Amino acid sequence: MKFFVVSSLVASAAAFSPVAFRPAHLRGDSQLDALKPGQTPIVIGVAADSGCGKSTFMRRLTSIFGGDVVGPLGGGFGKEGGWETNTLVSDLTTVICLDDYHLNDREGRKVTKRTALDPLENNFDLMYEQVKALKEGKTISKPIYNHVNGTLDTPETVEPTPIIIFEGLHPMHDERVRDLLDFTLYLDISPDVKLNWKIQRDMEERGHSLESILASIEARKPDFDAYIDPQKKDADLIVEVLPTELDKEDKKTLRVRCIQKLGVENFAPCYLFDEGSKIEWTPAPGKLSSPAPGIKLASYPDDYFGSDVQVLEMDGNFDNIQELVYVESALSNTNTKFYGELTQAMLALADAPGSNNGTGLMQTLAAFAIRSLYEKKAAIAKKSEKATAAAA
Incomplete structure (x- = not known):
């Protein structure tokens, strides 16, 4: 590499x-x-x-x-x-x-x-x-x-x-x-991860008590379950953030799944190595260094609320964003314009939360998908405009 x-x-x-x-x-x-x-x-x-x-x-x-x-x-x-x-x-x-x-x-x-x-x-x-x-x-x-x-x-x-x-x-x-x-x-955040994030934001940064944070979550939970959570079944792309499966005692490391619906107009899901296959990949430590408990990626087809989806998954953290270019070489349908653009975009916001784990990676891939969608629709509109002008 x-x-x-x-x-x-x-x-x-x-x-x-x-x-x-x-x-x-x-x-x-x-x-x-x-x-x-x-x-x-x-x-x-x-x-x-x-x-x-x-x-x-x-x-x-x-x-x-x-x-x-x-x-x-x-x-x-x-x-x-x-x-x-x-x-x-x-x-x-x-x-x-x-x-x-x-x-x-x-x-x-x-x-x-x-x-x-x-x-x-x-x-x-x-x-x-x-x-x-x-x-x-x-x-x-x-x-x-x-x-x-x-x-x-x-x-x-x-x-x-x-x-x-x-x-x-x-x-x-x-x-x-x-x-x-x-x-x-x-953006689907599991209850355990959501609690940890709210404690960090509201307790450590805003001075709220743990009791008030827990009370706020409990007060909102019935309405969240009734009105917010059901929307994920209608989403074209879901970024699901879960606790790591690499170490059950680890409360900070994240496992992130990018759940991409098939058949969405002007959108082709991203995958690892071989489209349609189930892939589990542990990158070589010399090419993508990671702190304990390590790092693992996966790519596989699945069913999500009755819809066919392609899932891309990352569990664990990486030490050096520059080394993400190694993962980028194994990904297809990233919607980037050149090799290295995904890594470049991650480096641009290196100080943002999630930049050393799957949250930043999946959000960046979603951003490139939206840019591609815009460019495809703009090209279609331009072609239609030229056809109309030629017929006039």
């Missing part, structure tokens, strides 16, 4: 790094001109519970697509006048947080005694209207749910870009919205 390409990968990794956030309505440039007149955006839905890594996944998506990032994801104040948004915008991509479609603010939910996971606390009629409008190339005035103080703020103007991502609790819950989505993903 030759690793001479890695130095150039490291050198070019900075090209993927986002610039400082700036409020979209305070920009003086024309970054949104990427959507040409008459062009139909592709619309992606990403579903997951809170605290399940959606923000990290969005960073990977937007870094793959390129362009300057001009708005914060997950809530943030601009420097001028306390402006707050959840929307992330780049040249090609707009990421909209579905929390913005909450019907009531935090105080209002105390009155209704419903969680934000309950569909009755979300405005699906408006969500449908605005997803449809953006897909038709129209500008919308979208609500803002302020995560800092729990209020509903003044709506913001959102212009369509070639790729629009709706991420949050319910992108596939409403059938009308689901039918508008060109591709759907679900």
